[in-house]
Amino acid sequence: MIEFGHLTHVGLRRELNEDTYYGDGELGLWLVADGMGGHEYGEVASALAREAIVREVRGGASLAQSIRTADEEIIRASRQRGDALPMGTTVVAARIPQAAGAMTRFEVAWVGDSRVYLWRDGQLAQLSQDHSYVQDLIARGAISVEQARSHPHRNVVTQALGVTDPQQLNVETMSGELGVGMQLLLCSDGLTEEVDDARIAAILSRLDCSAQECVDELVSAALDGGGSDNITVVLVRRV
Numbered sequence: 657m658i659e660f661g662h663l664t665h666v667g668l669r670r671e672l673n674e675d676t677y678y679g680d681g682e683l684g685l686w687l688v689a690d691g692m693g694g695h696e697y698g699e700v701a702s703a704l705a706r707e708a709i710v711r712e713v714r715g716g717a718s719l720a721q722s723i724r725t726a727d728e729e730i731i732r733a734s735r736q737r738g739d740a741l742p743m744g745t746t747v748v749a750a751r752i753p754q755a756a757g758a759m760t761r762f763e764v765a766w767v768g769d770s771r772v773y774l775w776r777d778g779q780l781a782q783l784s785q786d787h788s789y790v791q792d793l794i795a796r797g798a799i800s801v802e803q804a805r806s807h808p809h810r811n812v813v814t815q816a817l818g819v820t821d822p823q824q825l826n827v828e829t830m831s832g833e834l835g836v837g838m839q840l841l842l843c844s845d846g847l848t849e850e851v852d853d854a855r856i857a858a859i860l861s862r863l864d865c866s867a868q869e870c871v872d873e874l875v876s877a878a879l880d881g882g883g884s885d886n887i888t889v890v891l892v893r894r895v
Contacts, residue, residue, distance in 0.1 A: 850881030
């Protein structure tokens with residue numbers, strides 16, 4: 657069985673929530689999209705991404721192809737609106753078929769800096785790798801992971817749907833096995849900006865709490881940390 661919880665919050669410093677999410681245990685699809693571009697841009701882009709990905713996956717398309725189709729539709733919509741600035745969104749998505757047996761396969765895909773983590777036996781591992789300026793600096797050895805947390809350009813993404821040239825769009829994917837008691841966490845950077853991995857792991861380790869209670873506590877922790885951005889959290893737990 658799959659149990660999941662979900663919540664989005666505008667945060668404490670923004671007037672508009674440009675994040676969106678989706679969760680459907682029957683379809684086996686969960687996603688988080690973090691829109692960008694300002695009023696009437698980011699929230700439109702993230703909603704378009706959600707709708708396109710859900711429709712395409714339901715129609716039998718792969719996760720990666722569904723994300724590429726969403727990218728095309730965001731670009732098309734932006735052109736039709738005559739927008740002076742492109743609207744864009746990050747996205748992270750997970751597909752898990754109906755759970756059966758001790759282990760079941762999962763697939764994740766992402767563009768941008770929204771993240772997916774795997775929690776297992778008290779340990780939290782980041783599966784996705786941010787498409788961001790600071791991640792490029794980390795990869796080159798120019799800064800440490802700790803320095804990246806306070807870097808002035810830590811929110812600059814290098815890949816986003818609707819913004820990156822489609823020929824250069826990097827839809828990264830990976831797959832693995834999800835056993836009973838393991839959890840997948842999908843989130844926008846509004847969570848990871850305010851709550852470090854150790855705190856996230858500690859909250860997910862509270863197995864006396866439901867998935868929704870863990871999600872609620874994660875969002876509360878992000879708000880307590882400053883709530884500088886929109887916060888969206890989806891937690892998928894194999895039970």
